[in-house]
Amino acid sequence: MKYGSLIIEKKEYVYLKRLLNISGYGDDNVVKKSLIKLSEELKTAQIVNEEDVPVDVVRFNSLVRIASDNGWEKELQVVIPMEKNVTLNKVSILAPMGAALLGYSKDDVIKWSFPGGEQNIKIVDVKKEMRLKGIDVII
Numbered sequence: 001m002k003y004g005s006l007i008i009e010k011k012e013y014v015y016l017k018r019l020l021n022i023s024g025y026g027d028d029n030v031v032k033k034s035l036i037k038l039s040e041e042l043k044t045a046q047i048v049n050e051e052d053v054p055v056d057v058v059r060f061n062s063l064v065r066i067a068s069d070n071g072w073e074k075e076l077q078v079v080i081p082m083e084k085n086v087t088l089n090k091v092s093i094l095a096p097m098g099a100a101l102l103g104y105s106k107d108d109v110i111k112w113s114f115p116g117g118e119q120n121i122k123i124v125d126v127k128k129e130m131r132l133k134g135i136d137v138i139i
Helices: 010-023 029-042 096-099
Strands: 007-009 047-048 062-070 071-079 090-092 109-114 115-129
Touching: 007 010, 007 029, 007 109, 010 047, 010 062, 029 096, 029 109, 062 096, 071 096, 096 115
Parallel strands: 007 047, 071 090
Antiparallel strands: 062 071, 062 115, 109 115
């Protein structure tokens, strides 16, 4: 891990903790396992101000190019649950893939459990999508 622990922006951290508290982790065992792992990682995360988040860290709305050790590569966007859209490759932060990526950075390799089993995922690139409304509107 490039920065030693997850890096999460303060407002996104507050929003994520609220989501995790009300989600109850759901009934799906893979989702539950992912969210429990994310909750554990949040205990040691660096919680920082907006201006202190490195540009290559996966955040809410980040466009992320990932590659697996199985040989596939994909670009997706990590979004809040109400913006998820499989057709547009928008993955909820509460989905196993979204939970796996948040707070990690470019070139990190993550070992995570997914519905198809455990995989190593490498973050190939991270871009921040510019948005008119921020997380403030939701909180």
